[in-house]
Amino acid sequence: MRILFFTHSFNSLTQRLFCELSGRGHQLSIEFDIADSVAVEAVERFRPDLIIAPFLKRAIPGAIWSRHCCLIVHPGIVGDRGPSALDWAIQNSVANWGVTVLQAEAEMDAGPVWAAANFSLRAAKKSSIYRNEVTEAAVKAVLTAVERFASQNFVPERMPGQAHAPIKQSDRAIDWQHETTASVLAKLNAADGLPGIAGELFGQPCHLFDAWPEARLKGAPGSLLGRRETAILRATADGAVWLGHVRRTGGLKLPATLAFPEADELPELPLADCWKAPAPTWQDIAYEEAGGVGFLSFEFYNGAMSTAQCRRLGEAFRWATARPTTVIVLRGGGDFWSNGIHLNTIEAADSPADESWANINAIDDLAEAILRCETQLTVAAVGGNAGAGGCFLARAADFVWVRDGAMLNPHYKNMGNLYGSEFWTYLLPPRVGPDGAQAIMRHRLPMTAPEAVRLGFYDACLPGPGFAVDVARRAAELAAAPDIEAQLAAKRAKRAADEATKPLADYRAEELQEMRRNFYGFDPSYHVARYHFVSHSPHSWTPRHLARHRDLDWKVPT
Structure with missing residues (x-):
């Protein structure tokens, strides 16, 4: 089949699905979600049999989903609705989670279900779960959905659901004086990758990322206890958490000690035995x-x-x-x-x-x-x-x-x-x-x-x-x-x-x-490309090697 991907970016999940479907003989082309008019043009040029959205941050235009079958990869269990599905699941320490492939309709995440796959939700960073459990479940569910679509005899089932509100920074806020290490880690893990948790270090606002537990060191809750290489240790109500990366307001995400030179004043907390760690701690x-x-x-x-x-x-x-x-x-x-x-x-x-x-x-x-x-x-x-x-x-x-x-x-x-x-x-x-x-x-x-x-x-x-x-x-x-x-x-x-x-x-x-x-x-191509990459600049166009339908020699299928 001809399958068109609508996606916010060519991220790891989109890459994996691209390879899995291409390897099964499907003809794929990709269009980044830049504007509704661009998406409509891509459909007109490629004339896909099926449209798949592995990673979107906004709705597919009605002019497209009303005329074509569009399958949305949603990182949530059947019945879950809302843009913060995985964030809420991690922050609330849910035991099991999943991925649902559903058909796009007017209401977000409410269309009939084509396939789903579940997994045990480990305590880990959102970015890690997305690259591993979510990706594997998405591959399984998408391949099943594509087979069902190709068979032309499967009828997707509409399921009841509950919509969760988008998670806000106020929902993520950490009370360092009273929250336990487990609670702090769950919040930081749920925000890892993007958007991080709004907070402050050394009296300056920043967003926090890349948290690691510390098993032995403790101190006054909320205080900064020390540093190790590029990470900073901050005390919780019952222990401490390492903060590996931060993003200062208006800046880039950087190793914590690089973003805050003030960290040099903190005591160094080296490992006792060179490269060997005796207990859970931050160690790169x-x-x-x-x-x-x-x-x-x-x-x-x-x-x-x-x-x-x-x-x-x-x-x-x-x-x-x-x-x-x-x-x-x-x-x-x-x-x-x-x-x-x-x-x-x-x-x-x-x-x-x-x-x-x-x-x-x-x-x-x-x-x-x-x-x-x-x-x-x-x-x-x-x-x-x-x-x-x-x-x-x-x-x-x-x-x-x-x-x-x-x-x-x-x-x-x-x-x-x-x-x-x-x-x-x-x-x-x-x-x-x-x-x-x-x-x-x-x-x-x-x-x-x-x-x-x-x-x-x-x-x-x-x-x-x-x-x-x-x-x-x-x-x-x-x-x-x-x-x-x-x-x-x-x-x-x-x-x-x-x-x-x-x-x-x-x-x-x-x-x-x-x-x-x-x-x-x-x-200056390298410097320009690097700037846009680290700044997460919005895409202005889809690269030619991904958008096959935009090749000059592309012929509209008859």
């Missing part, structure tokens, strides 16, 4: 061992890696290589493995060009440390989404095992035609060929885990359920292999041969020469 880099395997995790917010974070992760990796192990697993974070350089901290710098240069060199240093590791086999266990430089940072490992369901965007061009670094010119062509490498770098659409393995870019696609357990088992088997020393010797020999043919320094210099033009050259 963590290490643990099991047998001959070291597991290095890095939980960087939204997968962005600042200059300082790249340097600290490089320090942790080099420390891990000195441990008595034969395998190191780079686990990334729960929602993202890595999305490359940190565009928000770059935008906030006095010189974004200089900070871009520092950041790309820092991530290149990390990639080179992984490539030059001679004492362990390295595994990138990509359990979360990855994009741009993060995809190639993973490829610097000897093996890349990716979770089925993770979305990959191994291209840079959407960010103002960036050339890219992280040694992609060394890592990619030998695996997919020169033509395949150019195709991947020009391709601006997302890649699924099975596709990455099929192309030869990554090595294995592992099932989503039990991914961490499967990774640990495979890594243990690798470490216990009788020929492990032979594998390490072969790795050292290959690296020496590659270095003799063309040194890593040459690949890096060539890539950075192109990146220097992006950062300091006459063409």
Whole structure:
């Protein structure tokens, strides 16, 4: 079928549904929700059999839903209505939630139901639940709805429902003097991503994000107890909560200590045992061992890696290589493995060009440390989404095992035609060929885990359920292999041969020469694209690679 997506943006859920439906042979095109007239024009040009709205912030025009079947993906259980469905569910600590696919009508979320899927609602950030449980449930429900629509013999059922009012900042307000840690976390989790919770730090208004529990430290409720790297610890009525990110009024969302230099006056609260955490706390880099395997995790917010974070992760990796192990697993974070350089901290710098240069060199240093590791086999266990430089940072490992369901965007061009670094010119062509490498770098659409393995870019696609357990088992088997020393010797020999043919320094210099033009050259495309990305500027048009119906050679189907 021809299926047209109406969506606010090409977010992770929309990408996943795009790949799932395209992989089943459907012809898809996308139109961003810019204006009613634009949406009407898209329908006239594409003449879809079905319209799906994976992620909208306002209603589909009546001129469209009255003439075409439009399926809305609603992040709520059957009967739930309202724009704040997931927010309310998380803040109220509901045990079970779901996704409903319903038909658009005049009343929001009140149309007949085509499909639904439920899940257990864990205590976690809204952004994390959306990327994981909501996305998996939405895929299941949408695929079912599309099959039912194609069968032409399914009659959707109208269900009774209850409309919830949009959640307001007054509903989210935190009373730090009297609320428990559990209550504070539920509110902050429900607001994570957008819009955050309005509050203040150091007597100045801001929005709070990225909360983490603290199991041991306490203080006077509401007081600021200290800092650790980029996070600030604030006391609750019965404990404390780490605040990882904030957005000052009129500013960008930034690591808390970067947004508020006043945090330097707070006492530093380091971990007692380097990279190992004894109890729940805020920790963006963590290490643990099991047998001959070291597991290095890095939980960087939204997968962005600042200059300082790249340097600290490089320090942790080099420390891990000195441990008595034969395998190191780079686990990334729960929602993202890595999305490359940190565009928000770059935008906030006095010189974004200089900070871009520092950041790309820092991530290149990390990639080179992984490539030059001679004492362990390295595994990138990509359990979360990855994009741009993060995809190639993973490829610097000897093996890349990716979770089925993770979305990959191994291209840079959407960010103002960036050339890219992280040694992609060394890592990619030998695996997919020169033509395949150019195709991947020009391709601006997302890649699924099975596709990455099929192309030869990554090595294995592992099932989503039990991914961490499967990774640990495979890594243990690798470490216990009788020929492990032979594998390490072969790795050292290959690296020496590659270095003799063309040194890593040459690949890096060539890539950075192109990146220097992006950062300091006459063409400002990268700086413009970065500004619009971090500022969440409204879309003025749908990119051509998404809106197939707007190609000059597009022919209206007969």
